[in-house]
Amino acid sequence: MDFAFDARTEELRARLLAFMDEYVYPAEPVAEEQRALLASPWDTPAVVEELKEQARSQGLWNLFLPDAEHGAGLTNLQYAPLAEITGRSPQLAPTALNCAAPDTGNMEVLAQFGDERQQKQWLEPLLAGEIRSAFAMTEPEVASSDATNITTLIERDGADYVVTGRKWYISGAMNPDCQIFIVMGKTDPEGADIRRQQSMVLVPRDTPGVTVRRAMKVFGYEDHSHGGHAEVVFDRARVPVTNLIGEEGGGFAIAQARLGPGRIHHCMRLIGMAERAIELMCRRAVSRDAFGKALAQQGVVHNWIADARVTVEQLRLLVLKTAWMMDTVGNRGAHTEIQAIKIATPRAVVDIIDRAIQLHGAGGVSQDFPLAELYAGARTLMIADGPDEVHQRSLARRELKKYL
Structure with a gap:
């Protein structure tokens, strides 16, 4: 069994280790100082944008996505040692490389299941690091460890879906750059197959009826790297049926x-x-x-x-x-x-x-x-x-x- 990393992985590891030493670790105290001076704690410190530009210029960008059309085309095995390095500075490094959750998972969903229009409108700006996103599944009123328990409704009304529900610990939602939610809810709450009751729809942040109510702390910390964790209310938020990801029942x-x-x-x-x-x-x-x-x-x-x-x-x-x-x-x-x-x-x-x-x-x-x-x-x-x-x-x- 060969435990050695291949040539491309070794080359990227060397570049990333140098990037961490030269830019990321020195930026950690700078980011804290800048954040203390921001109008909102959820605004992005200037040094983070500088890190993103530097990472892009060095080809350290979207390393997580195995799809060569949209990402770096790395396998999971190639990406693993690179993600490990970014974990040494979890507040800065993943964001700097555009490899931070929840955006990574959302980009994977859009790349794999989104249609051409959805990819153009939302995936492309996410890949470019121009916007952020959130994935809204967890709910406070049910045991969300069993995803079939979710109660948020996605009801068909003519050419629209109407989304009603309450979510919490929605990572990324406090960031003002978060422009889009992927919302999981039930389109067929009475369906015989409990794993076919759910669907996913794209809900823009500025949709009437969407309220980011408050930030949720984690052991007293506000997780700025992910854009916070928020309680979000969807009060009959209306989006077009074309915002459905994949098919009804595929959530x-x-x-x-x-x-x-x-x-x-x-x-x-x-x-x-x-x-x-x-x-x-x-x-x-x-x-x-x-x-x-x-x-x-x-x-x-x-x-x-x-x-x-x-x-x-x-x-x-x-x-x-x-x-x-x-x-x-x-x-x-x-x-x-x-x-x-x-x-x-x-x-x-x-x-x-x-x-x-x-x-x-x-x-x-x-x-x-x-x-x-x-x-x-x-x-x-x-x-x-x-x-x-x-x-x-x-x-x-x-x-x-x-x-x-």
């Missing part, structure tokens, strides 16, 4: 197609977050003394660092295997592996970041280090894109089926 299948790549992208970036935490842990250990010797000489610190390194190497191999399977047998064929990485990666990375926080003492929970924000992001991914328990249930049933 559940489209959601599953969208979430597969999204899950592995999150896991790729999580490994980068873990690597950043290990680096900070090691730097802290060699720079601090306690009880007469450096923290780096304390046995418990040795254990934390060693365990973290072993865990990251295991996770990386599992993610790379999953990426390879997605490339060779498709997302459906890699279903077990996708669920395995979604279960294993967030919980393990949370533990690594937690140890790094512990080693930093009070500094670990402060705004002076990125660890608390990394922790909040990693912990959230034990819920986002399906809670761990949902994936455990599905994976276990698939394993048990072999013996029944």
